[in-house]
Amino acid sequence: MHIALIEPEIPSNAGNIARTCVLTGTRLHLVKPLGFSLDDRYLKRAGLDYWQYLDLEVHNTFVELKSKYPQSNFYFFTTKGKKLYTDIVYNTEDFLVFGKETAGLPQHILEEHESNCVRIPMSSALKRSLNLSNAVAIALYEALRKQSFPGLL
Secondary structure (H helix, E strand, C coil): CEEEEECCCCHHHHHHHHHHHHHHCCEEEEECCCCCCCCCHHHHHHHHHHHHHCCEEEECCHHHHHHHCCCCCEEEECCCCCEEHHHCCCCCCCEEEECECCCECCHHHHHHCHHHEEECCCCCCCCCCCCHHHHHHHHHHHHHHHCCCCCCC
């Protein structure tokens, strides 16, 4: 599996996601611009001593990332998604794509990939979303569960 973070802003979220990726054998892709340095102490602290084991790729643009993996499916997590993330049949080379904490995925990406936009159900009472690292963990573990946790049991 692959996790892609488009323009992530908060180092502790990226660090927590990095730790989840290491423990699940998932490759993490960061798409610039990043709201932090990869040397950031909060990033490293959140990832603890797992950072050295992380399978990480950094990309200058989403177009660059997508062109490197033309055979993969990309699923875009957004509160605007019409499909539930639980309705997808995931494959081992699929990408779960998340936007930055303050604004989500760019509108042009959502429009271009509308049929692959999915959502995690949540109350709209507060007009807020789940924390990014929590959303990634929820989505990733569902995708892995549907594949019978490859390489993890």
